[in-house]
Amino acid sequence: MGAWLRNAKPYLLLLAVQFGSAVMFIFAMDAINKGMSHYVFIVYRNAIAAVTLAPFAFFLERKVRPKMTPRVFSEIMALAFFELEHMKIKEVACQAKLIGTAITFGGTLLMALYKGPVVSVVRSSINHATQPQNVDDPTGNRWIIGTCFLLIGCAGFSSFYILQAITLRKYPAEMSLATWVCFIGALQSFVVAFFAERHHSHAWSLGWDTRLFAPAYAGIVTSGVQYYIQGKVIKTMGPVIVTAFNPLRMIIVTALACIILSEQLFLGSIIGAIVVVSGLYLVVWGKSKEYKARNEMPPSPTKENSLQHQQQLPVTAPRNEISDNKTQLVFHAEEQCYNCGPN
Structure with missing residues (x-):
């Protein structure tokens, strides 16, 4: 039991990260619907994460934290791409990772681009029959634009994971790195929010509701704890496995939105979720085989x-x-x- 739990620990942590991120999306959606600016939300999120992590990083990693050089600092702010995964096409584990990644990506696109008929799973107090069901109306077509932005966001997060893996090789202090990322993110997002909301000073105001709880939860859990856990997993298993778990977030968000927000559940989301889980299983299986073979490999x-x-x-x-x-x-x-000498 102990060995199984030790081997499954990275996957359980990544699953918890995706669940925490999905809950954050629900809170953020409610806060934005109440009038909170999404630009300001990102500023508060990163600022709260940096303030929360800074004391822990300063005291817990003061003996292992290397010196922050200009080169490492530039890598935190920029993007870089290097060879981080050893791909051996002839091995079954590598083939499983490639096929699983393609299947997961296809399932994600299926969930985003195909709706299909409505599936009644949870009885809602909201009467959807009175609402327009035509997906082709101008308002409904905005989900296509949203899908494009989601794809851009996925590419950005993938680049972030690769950059995080590169930086951890030269700066092996996960909590300190997460603090720097949140601090710099707060500065960058503040500049954007300042110009975007320069004519709406009330956009920076908070209230005793999800407008305060959502950025606090996102900063502490999603940005702070999530970056730290991802750094720990990336150091041992690489950035590919972290990226492969991201489509689970869409499945969890869909389920929570259906239960909590009483949103409609479409057949395309169910089929896409099954495809995503199947592809993720192949990726995890291939990665576990590769990780096990690497640990059991005798010295050269x-x-x-x-x-x-x-x-x-x-x-x-x-x-x-x-x-x-x-x-x-x-x-x-x-x-x-x-x-x-003399006698």
Whole structure:
């Protein structure tokens, strides 16, 4: 049981991260519907995360935190792409990861682009029969634009995971890195929000409802804890497995929106969810096989031979012989001086 829990710990943490992010979307949707600006929401979210993580990062990682160099600082603010996954196409584990990733991506597009008939799962107090059901109306077509923005966001998050993996190699302090990311994100989003809401000063006001709870929850849980957990998992398993779990967020959001917000559930969402879970299973299976094979891999014979060869080389023998000869010469000279001295 202990070994199983230890092996399943990264996957359980990623599942918890996706569930926490899905809950954040529900709170954020309610806060925005109450008039909160989404620009201001991002500013408060990053600022709260930075303030919350900073004390823990300062005290808990002060002995392991390396120096913040200009190069590492620039990598936090920029994007970089390097080879982080070793792809061996002939291996079954690698083939499973590639096929699973393609299936997961297809399921995500299916959930976003295909609706189909409405499936009545939870009885809602809202009468949807009085609402327009035509998906082709101008208002309904906005979900296509939203899908395009979601795809751009997925590409941005994938780049962020790759950059996070690269930065953790040179700056192996997950909590401190998460603090820096949230702090810089707060500064960048503040500049955008300042110009976007410069004529609406009331957009920065908060209330004792989800307009306060949503950014606080998003900052502490989604930005703070999530970045830290993702950094821990990325250091051990790489960024691919973290990215593969992201489509689960859409499934959880759909389920919560159907239950809590009484939104309609379409057949396309159910089919897409099944496809996403199937693809994710292939990715997790391939990654677990690859991780297990890497841990069970014996040391390389070339490395063992080189180590044995280095141990067998007479590196110190000549020095010992020279020092012994010098010692014998000194003793011999002293003995001659003693014999030649006055009797």
